Amino acid sequence: MIEITRAGVSLDEALRLQLQAFSEADRSARIEQFRESEQRGVVSLHNCLVCRRGSRIVGVLLLVSQSDGTMYVWPAETLGGLPPQDDLEIRRALYREAIGVVDAPEIWIGQSLLETHQDEQSQELAQHGFPRLTDLDFMNCSVPALPADAVSADASRTELWESEPFDEAANGAEFATLVEQTYENTCDCPELNGTRDGWESLESHRQAGEYSPERWRLFRYEGQPAGLLLLALHPPEAVWEVVYFGIAPRFRGMGFGQRVLEAGIDLAQKNGIREIVLAVDVRNSPAMRLYKELNFTQFDRRIVHARLRARRDHAG
Numbered sequence: 001m002i003e004i005t006r007a008g009v010s011l012d013e014a015l016r017l018q019l020q021a022f023s024e025a026d027r028s029a030r031i032e033q034f035r036e037s038e039q040r041g042v043v044s045l046h047n048c049l050v051c052r053r054g055s056r057i058v059g060v061l062l063l064v065s066q067s068d069g070t071m072y073v074w075p076a077e078t079l080g081g082l083p084p085q086d087d088l089e090i091r092r093a094l095y096r097e098a099i100g101v102v103d104a105p106e107i108w109i110g111q112s113l114l115e116t117h118q119d120e121q122s123q124e125l126a127q128h129g130f131p132r133l134t135d136l137d138f139m140n141c142s143v144p145a146l147p148a149d150a151v152s153a154d155a156s157r158t159e160l161w162e163s164e165p166f167d168e169a170a171n172g173a174e175f176a177t178l179v180e181q182t183y184e185n186t187c188d189c190p191e192l193n194g195t196r197d198g199w200e201s202l203e204s205h206r207q208a209g210e211y212s213p214e215r216w217r218l219f220r221y222e223g224q225p226a227g228l229l230l231l232a233l234h235p236p237e238a239v240w241e242v243v244y245f246g247i248a249p250r251f252r253g254m255g256f257g258q259r260v261l262e263a264g265i266d267l268a269q270k271n272g273i274r275e276i277v278l279a280v281d282v283r284n285s286p287a288m289r290l291y292k293e294l295n296f297t298q299f300d301r302r303i304v305h306a307r308l309r310a311r312r313d314h315a316g
Contacts, residue, residue, distance in 0.1 A: 002089055004097040007048040007060070014050045014060045018077050034064075042066070042207075047101050051090045058082060059090040061098050068204040069108040069196070073098060073130060073305070075121040095128035102307050108196050108204075114303040122303050130305040133191060138300040139291055140239075140277040143268045163263060166216035175218055176202055178225045182246025187284040195308050201244075208243045209234045215267070219260050226251040227260045231268070234277075240268050242278035245287075257290055265294070 007014035015034060019027040037043045044065045051059035062074035076094045078087050102110030112130060114122055126132050166175055176198030183193040196204070209232030219227040230244040242264065247257050268276055278296070280287050 002051060002093045004049050004051055004093050006046065007050045007057075010050065010057060011045060011048055013057050014048050015045075015062070017057055017060045017079065018048075018062045018074055020077060047071075049094055049097050049101075051094060059094055061094040063098060063101055063110075065107070066204075066207050068207050069106055069200065070204060070207070071102055071107050071110045073102065073110045073112045073125070073307075075112065075114070075118075075125060091124070092128065095130075099129045099307070103309075105309075108200065108309050109192075110307040112305040114305070116301050116303060118303065122305065125305045130307050133304045133306040134189060135282045136279045136302050136304055137282055137288070137298045138277065138279050138302065139296040139298050140275055141265070141291075141294060141296040143265060143274050143276060145274070146269050146272075160222050161219070161259070163217045163219045166213040166218070171218060172202075174225050175216070175228065178218065178228050178248060179244070179246065181248045182228060184249050186246070187286060188281045189304075191306070191308065195310075205230050205232075205243045208232045209241050215240070217260075217263070217267070219256070219263070221251060221256065227256055229260050229264045231264060231276075233273075237275075238273060239275045239277055240264075240271075240273045242276060245278070257287075258294070261290065261294055 012031060015031045016027060019030055022030065034043075034045060038045050045062070047063040047065060049061045049063065050057045056079075058079040059076060060078075061076040062072075064072040064074075076091045078090055082090070098110070101107075110130065111133075112125055113136075114125075116135075122132060164171065166172065179198040179201045183190075186193065211232060215231040215233070217229045217231075218225060219229070225248065227247040228244060229242065231240045232243045233239075234241055242261075245257075245260065245264075247260070265276065276296075278291070279302075280291065282288075282301075
């Protein structure tokens, strides 16, 4: 009989097995990063699943959870040299237990990001309850240095057009509502629409990189909320990430997307940032065209697997 338990005090041993494909130096560095993130309360490794044979760990499936209800699912790993049937049964048991953890009410997504060469792991995840959602292209663009004699001005503000930073008391509700509106008929991971409300989405985006309300911008056209751009800092590289970008349906097709992104690039330039990165669903051809027009280029691609909680009815 195969029994799956939490790693508990054997977490370091479990992490070493999970990361067995990495070099010794890289594995040790990644374990240290995991431990540091857990100590700072950024993530929890409590749900790291293991299969033991006697006192020895022979299988592991790492689940990394965040306070926003996101859980990162690592493909199962087993000890080398196991009989094929034993190896298969251990992997199946680990995935069954993982589904039970991910399906908890407080978890909205169990996701896995794989490199494009990880075909075997991708097939295994899909076969065991974590469907392939899409592929993401990771893109970046260089931000030119601000000329020394440049006059500081807010290019996003005109008579009809203005932007403002996030202030939970003053405009938090508008941010949350606009996030939900921008999900409507989106081409970027449309499967996520309806799985969480606007406030939950904002909390999730807050977990990405180093948050500052000044880098979260709501754009208005003729006083009406029209678009959002949420940016996060990734130290120590001093890179900004476009964590979220969206235009409300009734303002699409009017060139506002380009204006919002140009305002974000302008803001980065004024803050001395030299690079902006983002991830985009490969199915989102309108966004891909826009990013390329603004000189974003692809530098990586990842496969996304996700197990989502049921869609919610926000009518009330």
